[in-house]
Amino acid sequence: MKKHLFYLLLALVMIWCITGGCQQEEEISALHKEVPALAEVYQDFFPVGAAVNSWTIESHKELIEKHFNSLTAENEMKFESIQRSPGKYTFERADAIVELAEKNGMLVRGHTLVWHSQTPAWVFKDEKGRPASRELLLKRMEEHITTVVSRYRGQVYAWDVVNEAVTDGGGPGYLRTDSPWYRIIGPGYIAQAFIFAHRADPGAKLFYNDYSAVDPAKSDRIYRLLKDLLEQGVPVHGVGIQGHWDISYPSANQVEAAIRKYASLGLEVQITELDISVFPWSDRGHLRAAPKNRLRTQAQRYRELFEVFRRNKDVVTGVTFWGVADDRTWKDNFPVRGRKDWPLVFDEEHQPKAAFWEIVNF
Ligand code: HXH
Secondary structure, three states, rough: OOHHHHHHHHHHHHHHHHHHHHHHHHEEEEHHHHOOOHHHHOOOOEEEEEOOOOOOHHHHHHHHHHHEEEEEOOOOOHHHHHHEOOOOOOHHHHHHHHHHHHOOEEEEEEEEEEEOOOOHHHHOOOOOOOOOOOOHHHHHHHHHHHHHHHOOOOOEEEEEEOOOOOOOOOOEEEEEEEEHHHHHOOHHHHHHHHHHHHHHOOOEEEEEOOOOOOOHHHHHHHHEEEEEEEHHOOOOOEEEEEEEEEEEOOOOHHHHHHHHHHOOOOOOEEEEEEEOOOOOOOOOOOOOOOHHHHHHHHHHHHHHHHHHHOOOOOEEEEEEOOOOOOOOOOOHHHHOOOOOOOOOOOOOOOEEOOOHHHHHOO
């Protein structure tokens, strides 16, 4: 009886196989293999990067190793991660990211040295808890930059030396005045940071990085800052356009105009933190799943933006996504805490989305 059942099963499997059942399996796995590697598709244009963290270098390893040839640490190289308390440097998490990059022959962008955010409060205070003097803060800036940039000399090829120093408007000047770096050192803090970084690694490309960098008014202010720095002979080599965008902003033309404007200063341009939210900025609603129509729109936005990046490959020297796949993105907590977003080109199951196919088929 058992024997009969066995032969019946065997026959069924054979019939299934002859009629193409197992072949279909093969086709599905072949289809899987046919997902092209993003960085290979873009090899004649620019490196394609992703922001990673201590968790995603394990959980998203397969996607990272297949698709990207540049990595940025999402948090692990920020001041608060590397020097949480005075003189106590912790490099383990940053090192792990650099190691993964080296193992795979990938570039590393360093993010970030001088920023008003994610910097411990002690940096701006003296031993007695009073505001630090200009001299003390400059000394600390020099020490931090020299230590971090020297450690990764020859491994980190580009640094976001200063992040988000330009104002969103309102005041008279073009610099953000609510930064303790500005308040204590004065406007010269930016030039100083670039000079210290250049001394520590003369071979590294040094970037100024900011958000809303394609907004006409803010890009005027960023342009003025960069022009001033260049006229003073400060070693600045490029501008990072963060690229935290959404399905209705900004237009491709606006992005292209900003790229050409920065490039007219003789600077390189990189898109350093790209993601495209399915929520327009003013939309504070929640969604349980990613709606098909918004994902279609998102895919079109990705297509037109990558057309701009490719067309400007003479000056666009890198494009980095701020994350790997939709299951883990900072957008789940910004600008609305705890709201799921789907801003990247790989979905929550690590599969390519419509947006992925739009940027690889051109
Ligand atoms: C980036 N800032 C940082 O460069 C990166 O290090 C971080 O991991 C994620 C994003 C983007 C950002 C900038 C300003 C901001 C919030 C996020 O604050 C705003 C407040 C009001 C209106 C607009 C921005």
